[in-house]
Amino acid sequence: MDYFLTEEQEMIVDIARQITDEKIIPNRAELDKKDEFPRAILESIGQADLFGIPIPEEYGGFGGGCFDIVLALEQLGRGCIGVATAFAASALGIYPIIVAGSEEMKKKYLAPIAAGEKFAAFGLTEANAGSDASGIQTTAVLDGDEWVLNGTKQWITNGGEAQTYTIIAMTDRSRGARGASMFVVEEGDAGFSCGPKEKKMGIRASSTTELIFKDCRIPKDRLIGRQGTGFITIMKTLDSSRPGIAALGLGIGQACIDEATTYAKQRVQFDKPIISFQAVQHLLADMAIQLEASRALVYASAKHIDAHPKDMTKASSMCKVMATDMAMKVSIDAVQVMGGYGYMREYPVEKMMRDAKILQIYEGTNQVQRNVIGQELNKEYSRK
Amino acid sequence: MKIIVCIKQVPDAKDVRLDPETNTLAREGVESIMNPYDQHAVEEAVSLKEQLGGEVTVLSMGPPQAEAVLRQAISCGADCGVLISDRAFAGADTWATSYTLAKAVQKIGEFDLILCGKQAIDGDTAQVGPGLAIQLQIPFLTCIQKVREVTEDEIVMERMMDDGFDVVAVSYPALLTVVKDINEPRVPSLKGKMKSKKATIKVLSAEDVGADSSCIGLAGSPTQVVDVFPPPPRGERAVLTGTIDEQVAQLTEKLAAYL
Numbered sequence: 001m002d003y004f005l006t007e008e009q010e011m012i013v014d015i016a017r018q019i020t021d022e023k024i025i026p027n028r029a030e031l032d033k034k035d036e037f038p039r040a041i042l043e044s045i046g047q048a049d050l051f052g053i054p055i056p057e058e059y060g061g062f063g064g065g066c067f068d069i070v071l072a073l074e075q076l077g078r079g080c081i082g083v084a085t086a087f088a089a090s091a092l093g094i095y096p097i098i099v100a101g102s103e104e105m106k107k108k109y110l111a112p113i114a115a116g117e118k119f120a121a122f123g124l125t126e127a128n129a130g131s132d133a134s135g136i137q138t139t140a141v142l143d144g145d146e147w148v149l150n151g152t153k154q155w156i157t158n159g160g161e162a163q164t165y166t167i168i169a170m171t172d173r174s175r176g177a178r179g180a181s182m183f184v185v186e187e188g189d190a191g192f193s194c195g196p197k198e199k200k201m202g203i204r205a206s207s208t209t210e211l212i213f214k215d216c217r218i219p220k221d222r223l224i225g226r227q228g229t230g231f232i233t234i235m236k237t238l239d240s241s242r243p244g245i246a247a248l249g250l251g252i253g254q255a256c257i258d259e260a261t262t263y264a265k266q267r268v269q270f271d272k273p274i275i276s277f278q279a280v281q282h283l284l285a286d287m288a289i290q291l292e293a294s295r296a297l298v299y300a301s302a303k304h305i306d307a308h309p310k311d312m313t314k315a316s317s318m319c320k321v322m323a324t325d326m327a328m329k330v331s332i333d334a335v336q337v338m339g340g341y342g343y344m345r346e347y348p349v350e351k352m353m354r355d356a357k358i359l360q361i362y363e364g365t366n367q368v369q370r371n372v373i374g375q376e377l378n379k380e381y382s383r384k
Numbered sequence: 385m386k387i388i389v390c391i392k393q394v395p396d397a398k399d400v401r402l403d404p405e406t407n408t409l410a411r412e413g414v415e416s417i418m419n420p421y422d423q424h425a426v427e428e429a430v431s432l433k434e435q436l437g438g439e440v441t442v443l444s445m446g447p448p449q450a451e452a453v454l455r456q457a458i459s460c461g462a463d464c465g466v467l468i469s470d471r472a473f474a475g476a477d478t479w480a481t482s483y484t485l486a487k488a489v490q491k492i493g494e495f496d497l498i499l500c501g502k503q504a505i506d507g508d509t510a511q512v513g514p515g516l517a518i519q520l521q522i523p524f525l526t527c528i529q530k531v532r533e534v535t536e537d538e539i540v541m542e543r544m545m546d547d548g549f550d551v552v553a554v555s556y557p558a559l560l561t562v563v564k565d566i567n568e569p570r571v572p573s574l575k576g577k578m579k580s581k582k583a584t585i586k587v588l589s590a591e592d593v594g595a596d597s598s599c600i601g602l603a604g605s606p607t608q609v610v611d612v613f614p615p616p617p618r619g620e621r622a623v624l625t626g627t628i629d630e631q632v633a634q635l636t637e638k639l640a641a642y643l
Binding site for chain 2: 053
């Protein structure tokens, strides 16, 4: 379907498509098998300036919006959402700096990311703080000119691979949600280390580790924004980034339809290609309907967010739920269309099905997203 | 370092068809791409520029639409593009093409290196690179698979051979043709694409480059293509069955029929 993209948006799609077809698709099975971080591919993505999409032009980026990053992530996700997650998590890691960082901080940290020289990571989740972010136990205490961090972050994407980490920690537990603050931690800071790589069901090309802070001392000016504004920054960050996760769902959905339809045209049973059977046609038709409806919502939400940055929560959550639930359903159906072959590792859809599951879980589970949408509706109708 | 890269727009080999009436390559509806070997030449030039500084000019001879490959090279890091385009160039063989390119190179001015792909995937001659060097009276080395070292006086490289490689060095100016092993071409960058959209491609005619009209196009070409035809279809094949003795008997019978 034609979404009437601008010339610049077409360029983003072309570049991301070329990287996906030439660099990601030929390597994804091997990366998945070996749990291998895709350094060379990320270098290509960096060389192509895609890391710069969300970074303002004055810091060496492209100054793009939510829709621009969605277009790039949809293409990369069509190849492998493990690779695309590493890319997306770096964007997530710098959002707090873009949203709330000081001028000096932006200059220092954004330019090397825009240039593809460094990656970022975002640290929110802990063992007891997942959907309920208020359970954060990591603390930051000001000691002279330094903050001292203690605690452990869990399941952090790009852990051990990133050079720049944005971390939330409690600076004043007595103030509850208003007692959390965000900080930049750099690779190599004394007292900061990463745990071993987690073994995951899918997105195995991405690195997921603990971040461990043991009396980690960082300069005072690594505080992002004002003290106590950590949760506000996190909410803004996640509202901006969630459509990117929805875009990964679109990428998987498209890849599944491509694979399943191509297969159904070639696979002959009862002397006919199986695509000539209505049972198979209806499966494929439903996949196509769900994908296109999701794409329309994701694109519309991203455009809405770009136009109305103060009113993004509901759109962001709605598109994340729809596109990622779609990705799970469509990937299961793609395996079904391809039968025994679909279940085998020689074909890519079994990986897509394993990969799709994380989309319903990370960056806020789809259940939490529905809570958010419900609360937003409640607020909207209370005002009427 | 000033580098000129000669590139050619060719039909995508994934989609080669012959026009059944004229027996020539069907160009209509066939996607055009930058000759794949030339993509490696552009990449090598851009990475040399990134290491040493300088400028990369891409040069192509072709119809106006060949501008697309020049813009593609700019999106991958080349600085400027020059298209030599004139109806008078049509039908040029490798000699006339080398002559015309040499005229354009002289017009562009000073350079340290000229890089070309080993050959174009449509003509497959591998003659234009060396031909251009001869026209310019500069040394050339073909089938370069690796640049080992670049100094002020010379460039040291590996030249691919059937059973290994030669280590070769040449002083400037020189012309090199490259094979695909030399590098992995980069994907265009966003900034490069934007730059390439805005870039002005300089177009030079036969008159602009000061070409002798008897040396260009079909008239200036010593080689004339007399006929182009698809290879005849393979004859019928048969699989012999039975014991070895039976198969031998069948085979001798078939062979005897030709005596």
